[in-house]
Amino acid sequence: MKSFAAFTADQSIREVESETPSPAGKEVLLRITHSGVCHSDIHARQGHFDLGSRGKMSLAARGMGESIVMGHEIVGEVVAVGGDVVDKKVGDRLLVYPWLGCGECTRCLDGRENACTRSRTIGGQLPGGYADHVLVPNEKYLLDINGLDPSWAATLACSGVTSFSAINKVLPLPPEAPIAVIGAGGVGLSAIAILTAMGHRNTIALDLNTANLELAAAAGATHTFLMDSESSRATVVDALGFSPDAIIDFVNNSQTSTLGFDWIVKGGIMVQVGLFGGELVVPTTLLAMKMITLRGSFVGNLGELTELVELAKSGQLPQAPVSFGPLSEDGVRNALDALEARLVSGRVVLVANN
Known part of the structure; x- marks a missing residue:
């Protein structure tokens, strides 16, 4: 499979070839059709977050390596499922909830994986949506978006649920x-x-x-x-x-x-x-x-994304403005550069040429 990874040493974006994973257990493999671009990916490409007078927090402190396959606003089509998958099938077009935790702590068991201290974010610690495929660890993180524009639906996984969770507070x-x-x-x-x-x-x-x-x-x-x-x-x-x-x-x-x-x-x-x-x-x-x-407030939980998707399906939620680019090495680089230069209004979604 092809991925478009960020290398923090020189902030470059490079195409990387690797073996396409095979799902097992509750895992689901998606062929990515749409991948949104988020401002937090700029910080990830830079390799740190600004903490003011406390200096910088490196990505290594958050469990990320020197190269990262970013992208956490993902819509894709199921191409393979693990043997224990019950509700998802090949051909389904689904939205990925990316803010995964360890699955074992009190926060995760309470449905607040985004508050887990051992994050396993898809597009952070786990390979994300700037690629042609993504492996989702459990079918429960996949949401039906039937009836929604997939490019807009992709943005619900970050900009949507982040704002929804903040509003709920x-x-x-x-x-x-x-x-x-x-x-x-x-x-x-x-x-x-x-x-x-x-x-x-x-x-x-x-x-x-x-x-x-x-x-x-x-x-x-x-x-x-x-x-x-x-x-x-x-x-x-x-x-x-x-x-x-x-x-x-x-x-x-x-x-x-x-x-x-x-x-x-x-x-x-x-x-x-x-x-x-x-x-x-x-x-x-x-x-x-x-x-x-x-x-x-940091992103949102799976329950909040589920509520937001249902609100979008109701027709009551105005569709946010979206601009497009190709899901490619140049597409990722150009989108991040434009976002960093404040040349973008609304959201950018990269679309695969499948």
């Missing part, structure tokens, strides 16, 4: 309570669309890109704010005239997290999602006096 709130979404890229746009589908009527989108804000308004944002490097609580309040009850920060760098902490209403909820890096210095007295709830 904010709601319930009254429909008119202001919720700010910082970062209107692919994940932020998904959040705005999901909030709209869930009946929320007061969403504020903040972004550095005018085109992203236009897409946010089309997805249901009721207010937009064009940020720059000088944006602060004062400039946002001056433009909008209010503070939000909740903030979901899909950037989560030093500037946006500080802006959010200063801007949030007393008793508000901050959910930090993005992996852009930096740090938030919190005055402990203000944390107590403002009674802020500060939470981290």
Whole structure:
């Protein structure tokens, strides 16, 4: 099989040939048809995550090697199944849930594999979707997407479930309570669309890109704010005239997290999602006096993805904008370069030439 791996030493993308795996037990082998591109893959290609004054967290600390077959937004067609597979059959087109844990700890047994401390993410620790095939360890991680556009369905496995899980940490709130979404890229746009589908009527989108804000308004944002490097609580309040009850920060760098902490209403909820890096210095007295709830949110669990797919099938969820490229060595490289250069609005999905 062919894979398009990232080599962290020089940040190159190279085609790699290997033997196509044969599934056993509950394993399922898919021929990949669609593979979404995520901003976190940029950090993976770089080989580290930015921890602000604490330096960098290497991929090795997360159980990844010097080369990684990334790609965790995967739709594919079943080509072979292990002997213990019951519900999936050859020819099925399915969405992959990639956020696997050890399967044995209390978090995994509680259905929260994304919170496992021994991650086995498909597209991270396990080979992912920048390839022509992927081996899924258990049929339970495969979801039926019948009736959905497979290119859009692929994005539900990361941008969709990440935003859905973050929203679940904010709601319930009254429909008119202001919720700010910082970062209107692919994940932020998904959040705005999901909030709209869930009946929320007061969403504020903040972004550095005018085109992203236009897409946010089309997805249901009721207010937009064009940020720059000088944006602060004062400039946002001056433009909008209010503070939000909740903030979901899909950037989560030093500037946006500080802006959010200063801007949030007393008793508000901050959910930090993005992996852009930096740090938030919190005055402990203000944390107590403002009674802020500060939470981290990382992707989502299998149950949440299942709920989201059903919401998408209901027709209530607006389809996020998707652009396309080839699932190839050049396609992976070009998509990551464009994403890093902030030349992409919405999501990018690579399509196999099968």
